[in-house]
Amino acid sequence: MGGGGGGGGxxxxxxxxxxxEKVKIAATCLVVxxxxxxxxxxxxSSAEWRSNLSLSLNKKKKKKPxxxxxxxxxxxxxxxxxxxLRQASTLGDQLVVGVVSDDExxxxxxxxxxxxxxxxxxxxxxxWVDEVISDAPYAITEDFxxxxxxxxxxxxxxxxxxxxxxxxxxxxxxxxxxxxxxxQIKRTEGVSSTDIVGRMLLCTxxxxxxxxxxxxxxxxxxxxxxxxxxEDGGSGSGTRVSHFLPTSRRIVQFSNDKGPGQDARIVxxxxxxxxxxAGHVEVCYAFPVSSHVRAF
Ligand code: CTP
Numbered sequence: 001m002g003g004g005g006g007g008g009g010x011x012x013x014x015x016x017x018x019x020x021e022k023v024k025i026a027a028t029c030l031v032v033x034x035x036x037x038x039x040x041x042x043x044x045s046s047a048e049w050r051s052n053l054s055l056s057l058n059k060k061k062k063k064k065p066x067x068x069x070x071x072x073x074x075x076x077x078x079x080x081x082x083x084x085l086r087q088a089s090t091l092g093d094q095l096v097v098g099v100v101s102d103d104e105x106x107x108x109x110x111x112x113x114x115x116x117x118x119x120x121x122x123x124x125x126x127x128w129v130d131e132v133i134s135d136a137p138y139a140i141t142e143d144f145x146x147x148x149x150x151x152x153x154x155x156x157x158x159x160x161x162x163x164x165x166x167x168x169x170x171x172x173x174x175x176x177x178x179x180x181x182x183x184q185i186k187r188t189e190g191v192s193s194t195d196i197v198g199r200m201l202l203c204t205x206x207x208x209x210x211x212x213x214x215x216x217x218x219x220x221x222x223x224x225x226x227x228x229x230x231e232d233g234g235s236g237s238g239t240r241v242s243h244f245l246p247t248s249r250r251i252v253q254f255s256n257d258k259g260p261g262q263d264a265r266i267v268x269x270x271x272x273x274x275x276x277x278a279g280h281v282e283v284c285y286a287f288p289v290s291s292h293v294r295a296f
Contacts, residue, residue, distance in 0.1 A: 068092035068183070069154040071136045073100050075112040076196050076275060077122040079244060080188035086253060087185035088158040089128035096152055097129050098136025108138040108167060113193070114277070121278040125285075127256075139172040145179065160187035190244060196275070 070088040074081050089095040099119050105112045112119070116134060124132050133152070137144050140157060148154040157176040161184045164172040176182040260266055267287045273280055 065093035066091075066155050067094045067096060067153050068156045068158050069096045069098060069148055069152065070158040071098035071100060071140075072159075073105050073109070073112055073193075074119045074123050075105070075114055076193045076277075077114075077119070078191050078193070078196060078276075080191040082126055082254070083188045083250075084160055084185055085123075085126050085128045091156060091158060091183050091185070094130045095128055096131040096133060096154060097123050098133040099123055100138050101135040104136075104138040113197070118278040121281050122276075125281040139166055140174075140176045142175060145175055145181075149181075154181075156181050156183045158183050158185060160185055162187045191242070 068088055068091050070085065072081065072084070085095065085097065099116060102112060102116050114122075120132055120134055123129055131152075140148075145157075148157065157173065159173055159182075166172050171177070173182055269284070269287075271280070
């Protein structure tokens with residue numbers, strides 16, 4: 001009994017001591033738990049870092065939209081002007097348009113047919129235009145360029161690829177070009193305010209041919225020599241024929257990508273809309289139509 005008790009005492013001592021196998025298992029478990037914890041911490045912080053980075057990148061992207069500026073007379077607004085505004089809008093995120101004052105047009109090219117407030121209404125109705133500045137100068141002067149850059153945050157000044165020359169023979173956009181802030185769009189062939197005036201003179205001529213000689217010379221002056229009607233004795237169609245080429249590509253460029261919504265109220269209005277003017281725009285705005293059914 002005594003010997004058995006002694007053996008039990010010896011056994012009891014080895015039972016209480018830490019078994020190396022158990023220590024190994026416990027240590028492994030501890031390493032795994034700490035490892036998993038640290039990995040979790042790492043993944044969490046890197047996910048946060050990534051989302052912070054993309055947020056700040058998005059903020060940076062949203063912070064500075066590219067603002068482009070196009071100026072012009074936009075007298076007797078036609079599809080060539082609209083196509084110029086469409087092209088300008090593709091060169092930035094926001095399009096600001098400067099409508100040249102009546103006085104500036106008189107000083108540089110002769111009196112406009114439509115006064116500045118009507119020209120403003122027309123330009124403002126174009127769906128690609130975000131902001132309109134009234135009384136813009138005809139030429140980009142040093143002061144006005146600073147105003148555009150620092151007050152209106154303009155990145156680029158845009159004009160058609162036709163030369164725009166001041167009465168003294170200098171380029172109206174020379175300073176913008178020198179500053180490296182000038183971009184060009186392609187002028188639309190076959191239409192101009194001058195050509196429209198020529199067509200109007202032809203209409204008048206059909207009603208009164210008594211002063212045909214004077215009229216014919218005036219017409220020639222305005223129609224850039226497309227006056228078969230006069231040259232062939234008045235039998236042809238002459239400049240009254242529009243040179244507009246409504247290609248399917250151009251129609252797609254001018255259209256909106258979206259149709260009316262399911263519950264949209266669709267209003268129909270018809271008319272000749274000859275020489276589309278501020279009154280036509282106002283009548284379109286008289287109806288509560290959504291912005292995608294704009295005048296142009
Ligand atoms: N523009 C164009 N295509 C046209 C007519 C004008 O791209 N057929 C562009 C011009 O190059 C300019 C802008 O439209 O960038 C405004 O033109 P505007 O100052 O109104 O006058 P003009 O160039 O003299 O045009 P128009 O003779 O038709 O009055």
